[in-house]
Amino acid sequence: MxxxxxxxxxxxxxxxxxxxxxxxxxxxxxxxxxxxxxxxxxxxxxxxxxxxxxxxxxxxxxxxxxxxxxxxxxxxxxxxxxxxxxxxxxxxxxxxxxxxxSKKQRRQEKKDALRRYVEVLRADHPHLRFWFDYLLENRGGVRWIWTLLDKTPDDFAAMTARLDSAYRSLPDSPERLPMFSQRITGDPHAFDLHAEQGKLWLHLLAVGADVTFPLTTEDTNELLQNYQIYRDDLLNYVTCAGLYAEADAGMHPVWQSAVKENTVQIVPIRELVKLTNVYPSQGSDVWIVENSGVCGTLLDYKPDVPIVCTNGQFTLAALMLMDKLVESGCFLHYGGDFDPEGLGMAQRLLNRYPEDHVKLWHMDANSYMDSNPAKELSEERLEKLNRIEHADLLEVADAMGRKGKAGYQEALVERMAEDI
CATH class of the missing domain: 1.10.10 (Arc Repressor Mutant, subunit A)
Known part of the structure; x- marks a missing residue:
């Protein structure tokens, strides 16, 4: 033959x-x-x-x-x-x-070769197996990673090694991203978020936290903050009033003076990390609001009220402050806007703290209806209501889903003032 x-x-x-x-x-x-x-x-x-x-x-x-x-x-x-x-x-x-x-067979062979390569990397980096499993399942949103792997496999392997080192060395206390990057790789820019290594880092963290890959600056900051990494310790801040704080040397004089003068403070992470304890100037209740206009109005009613304003989505600074308040034995009353994002924030607090330290504040279904919801919610935003699972929020989430409109804290500010 x-x-x-x-x-x-x-x-x-x-x-x-x-x-x-x-x-x-x-x-x-x-x-x-x-x-x-x-x-x-x-x-x-x-x-x-x-x-x-x-x-x-x-x-x-x-x-x-x-x-x-x-x-x-x-x-x-x-x-x-x-x-x-x-x-x-x-x-x-x-x-x-x-x-x-055939071209089809060639594509399949190429795909199989890449999968075998990833399986080798998975075996070499056991701490990242959960991430490699995600990639191997070929779920949505990872095509760009496979393209990167196909284009530069050796570079991808090197980046994977850095990811492994970084994930095993996540900070125990808040750390700036450049300093974290310097500590892990010797290069403060190694995990810059616009570069391939930084994007892979974000994807790894998102998979680890079981959240979608962040597409906005706010979502990116929130994801990093979940791992005690922050991009800025001056512009990441929280607004508060009526709170005392202590540092290693004892009562913090700035916080003491702010209480005495009924002064509102805007406190960045840079100052929060120095504190050992934070607690209200009176009683054990602290009122948490999302909206700065509501916060200012409540301070008009009662200038010495212990209050925290998150200014929208929780910053790492806001979470750090609330953590310290709960550690000191305080009880948090949280009131947010009646929209899917507001309910998501409320659920996050309810899941973060023991039930004897946090309570919803005028965020029930009746309060939602009393807020006269008027702003139409898009289908995309209404889809977020499917993520609401906490028992204390199911009724209001159902009401919001049926009405399809958002309500806001401002409509309930007089009731809130009566409470404080």
């Missing part, structure tokens, strides 16, 4: 026309994954059609009239020649000196 195959290759290579024809056969097989299809006669000159027609036992003009050359027909006629024991696929493989495979 080998001898006959070699003779067939030599025979067809002796005529340049067959080089052109077989190249079209090869492309057709790569496209279809089998012997089949047709080749347009327009690709060949009259002289070339005479050669091919001779193989079929017809003049080139007759072949031209047919309009195309059948690949399967060529294989049938091959069976009637002295090379009849040779299949056309075997002839093409020998002719081109390679095993011809």
């Amino acid at each position: 080998d001898k006959t195959l070699n003779e067939a290759v030599l025979f067809f290579k002796s005529e340049q026309t067959y080089q052109k024809l077989f190249m079209q056969f090869k492309k057709k097989y790569e496209s279809l994954g089998r012997i089949g299809g047709t080749i347009p006669v327009q690709l060949f000159t009259d002289e070339e059609l005479e050669v091919i027609g001779g193989f079929f036992g017809m003049p080139g003009s007759r072949l031209n009239e047919k309009g195309s050359i059948s690949v399967a027909a060529f294989e049938r006629h091959l069976a009637d020649t002295r090379f009849g024991d040779i299949e056309l696929k075997s002839l093409l493989d020998a002719y081109f000196g390679e095993v011809i495979i």
Whole structure:
């Protein structure tokens, strides 16, 4: 067979026309994954059609009239020649000196090779197995990672090693991202979030926290804050009033003076990390509001009220302050806006702190209706209500879903003032 195959290759290579024809056969097989299809006669000159027609036992003009050359027909006629024991696929493989495979098969082999590469990385980095499992499941949103892996596998392996080191060395206390990056890699910019390494880092953290990959600055900051990493310790702040604080040296004089003068403080993380204890200037209740306008109005009613304003989504500074308040034995009363994001924030607090330290403040279904909801919620935002699972929020989430509108704290500020 080998001898006959070699003779067939030599025979067809002796005529340049067959080089052109077989190249079209090869492309057709790569496209279809089998012997089949047709080749347009327009690709060949009259002289070339005479050669091919001779193989079929017809003049080139007759072949031209047919309009195309059948690949399967060529294989049938091959069976009637002295090379009849040779299949056309075997002839093409020998002719081109390679095993011809379909594009689909080539893609699958490439995909399989990449998966094997990832499986090796998974074995080398056991702390990241959960992340590699996510990639291997081929879930949505990871195509860019597979593209990166395919493009530069060695670079990807090096970045994976840095991810492993970083994940095993997450900070126990708040740490700036550049300082964290310097500590892990010796380069403060290694995890810059616009670079590939930084994007992979964010994806790893998102998978670890079982949240979607962050697409906004706010979501990115929140994800990093979950791991006690922050991008800025001056612009990451929380607003508060009516609170005492202590540091290693005892009562903090700035906080003491702020209480005495009923002064509102805007406290960045840089100052919070120095504190050992925070507690209200009176009683054990602290009122937490989302909206700065509501906070200011409540302070107008009662200038010495112990209050915290988160100014929208919780910053790491806000969470740090509330953590310290709960550690000191305080009871948090949280009131937020009646929208999917507000309920999400409320759920986060309810899940973060023991039930004997946090309570919703005018965030029930009746309060929602009393807020006169008027702003239409998009379907995309309403979808977020499906994430509300805490028993204390299910009723209001259901009411919001049925009405499809958002309500706001401002409408209830007089009731809130009466409470404090």
